[in-house]
Amino acid sequence: MRYKDKHQLAAEWQELLERTPLSLRQAVKILVERYCDYFADHFYSVMLEDPHASLFLSNDQVHERLNPSMRRWLNAMFAVEHVDFHALVEQQEKVGQVHARVDIPVNLVLNGARQLKQAFYQKINATLTAPLSPGDASVYVSDHIDMAMEIMSHAYSVANDRNARTEEAYKLFSLTQNIGDERERQRSALLNWENALMFAVAAQQETAMLPKLSKSEFGLWYFHKACHAFEGSPEIATISRHIRQVDHEWLAALDQNDMGQRLTALSDIRDAARTILMLLDDVLERASGLEAGRDSLTRLLNRKFLSVVLGREIEIARHSEKRFALLMVDIDHFKSINDTHGHDAGDNVLQQVASILDRSTRGGDYVFRMGGEEFLIVLVDTDQDGSRLFAERLRRAVAKEPMLATADTLLNVTVSVGVTLHDGHPDYQRAIQRADQALYQAKRGGRDRVVVKNA
Numbered sequence: 001m002r003y004k005d006k007h008q009l010a011a012e013w014q015e016l017l018e019r020t021p022l023s024l025r026q027a028v029k030i031l032v033e034r035y036c037d038y039f040a041d042h043f044y045s046v047m048l049e050d051p052h053a054s055l056f057l058s059n060d061q062v063h064e065r066l067n068p069s070m071r072r073w074l075n076a077m078f079a080v081e082h083v084d085f086h087a088l089v090e091q092q093e094k095v096g097q098v099h100a101r102v103d104i105p106v107n108l109v110l111n112g113a114r115q116l117k118q119a120f121y122q123k124i125n126a127t128l129t130a131p132l133s134p135g136d137a138s139v140y141v142s143d144h145i146d147m148a149m150e151i152m153s154h155a156y157s158v159a160n161d162r163n164a165r166t167e168e169a170y171k172l173f174s175l176t177q178n179i180g181d182e183r184e185r186q187r188s189a190l191l192n193w194e195n196a197l198m199f200a201v202a203a204q205q206e207t208a209m210l211p212k213l214s215k216s217e218f219g220l221w222y223f224h225k226a227c228h229a230f231e232g233s234p235e236i237a238t239i240s241r242h243i244r245q246v247d248h249e250w251l252a253a254l255d256q257n258d259m260g261q262r263l264t265a266l267s268d269i270r271d272a273a274r275t276i277l278m279l280l281d282d283v284l285e286r287a288s289g290l291e292a293g294r295d296s297l298t299r300l301l302n303r304k305f306l307s308v309v310l311g312r313e314i315e316i317a318r319h320s321e322k323r324f325a326l327l328m329v330d331i332d333h334f335k336s337i338n339d340t341h342g343h344d345a346g347d348n349v350l351q352q353v354a355s356i357l358d359r360s361t362r363g364g365d366y367v368f369r370m371g372g373e374e375f376l377i378v379l380v381d382t383d384q385d386g387s388r389l390f391a392e393r394l395r396r397a398v399a400k401e402p403m404l405a406t407a408d409t410l411l412n413v414t415v416s417v418g419v420t421l422h423d424g425h426p427d428y429q430r431a432i433q434r435a436d437q438a439l440y441q442a443k444r445g446g447r448d449r450v451v452v453k454n455a
């Protein structure tokens with residue numbers, strides 16, 4: 001069932017607010033203004049006592065930012081009037097998405113909310129006096145925090161679901177070798193079934209005894225593994241339909257006395273097996289890397305796997321001293337290459353730059369095409385000097401290699417590079433933003449240069 005949409009949530013929230021008298025909302029607002037530092041500190045110190053939560057919160061950057069962002073959140077939540085409830089809903093959704101990106105478990109977030117409520121109740125009871133009711137104020141605060149939690153949790157689970165699916169796709173992608181083997185194994189399993197069927201028909205076995213495709217070695221692999229692994233690809237529904245047709249219609253048609261009809265059924269079965277093989281080849285081909293994980297022009301990694309790779313690198317960094325760097329690389333004046341020499345020439349240059357990036361990196365590094373003429377390198381196991389030196393070497397490598405834009409045009413191409421070292425913050429988006437800013441500075445500074453921007 002679909003979750004409530006933004007309008008419903010905004011309307012619900014508005015109703016919640018209007019149920020509370022203005023005087024009470026004002027009193028809570030004053031309380032928030034006076035104690036928001038206390039609330040943020042209380043939240044942080046209680047959460048740090050939890051060893052699990054401290055994994056996510058003990059980073060200096062988090063500490064520094066948590067207090068102001070918590071203050072902003074509290075003030076936005078407990079404003080007396082809200083002009084825009086949609087914005088309030090969206091703000092909670094964003095928080096939920098950050099939680100998913102950082103991979104903070106939802107139970108910790110709920111625990112944090114409970115701690116916060118308790119701090120509120122304490123201050124409400126200590127400061128609110130008649131005619132204002134501390135009980136009513138507590139209900140108001142609690143309802144509001146619950147409303148925010150509901151929206152956050154939903155956004156969290158949607159984002160988390162997506163992460164899980166990407167993670168699975170990545171695993172599949174990284175198993176390309178096995179997919180090649182699997183293809184051969186399943187091909188011969190399908191042919192074995194067909195041979196067994198032909199043999200059984202020739203031996204005039206009863207129709208009920210004929211081997212069913214869905215129960216064959218191939219069928220078992222297909223229904224238990226392939227259907228799950230390739231869920232959603234268009235070929236899967238068609239293959240399933242063919243298997244059903246073979247088992248339920250054409251095997252039964254072999255029971256006919258009429259030789260012509262039996263031969264037609266046999267040839268239908270043979271055609272179905274060919275089609276299944278062809279469709280399977282298409283699915284496996286895609287999964288083996290061409291489209292599933294690699295950009296088709298440059299053969300570099302597709303950005304859709306960035307979250308999986310960075311999530312894993314952050315996890316490694318959390319448990320070791322190892323750091324990684326992000327290098328945002330962008331070809332300079334690429335538009336004018338396209339404009340002057342044509343789109344195909346632009347594509348050729350893109351491929352050659354991509355190949356230099358790929359050749360320059362080590363086995364543990366990752367090179368992504370972010371889109372257009374922008375690339376991202378995840379340089380593992382490095383430090384500040386190492387990442388700067390690497391970026392400089394890369395910049396020089398591109399600048400000194402003439403690129404073959406068309407059969408008779410060689411071009412000198414340069415790149416600008418923004419570099420940043422991951423600072424331990426659990427949200428990788430922040431490091432990407434820093435690398436982006438560094439790249440922007442490199443462009444502003446005249447291009448063909450490296451700019452390093454660390455936290």
Ligand SMILES: Nc1nc2c(ncn2[C@@H]2O[C@H](COP(=O)(O)OP(=O)(O)OP(=O)(O)O)[C@@H](O)[C@H]2O)c(=O)[nH]1
Nearest residue numbers: 330331332333334335336338343346347372373443
């Ligand atoms: N040939 C080709 N062009 C592309 C591809 N993807 C994006 N582009 C083009 O890349 C150009 C990027 O231009 P801009 O973003 O203005 O950047 P630029 O000209 O490199 O300028 P600076 O980055 O500021 O040095 C656009 O004209 C896009 O159409 C592609 O796959 N192939």
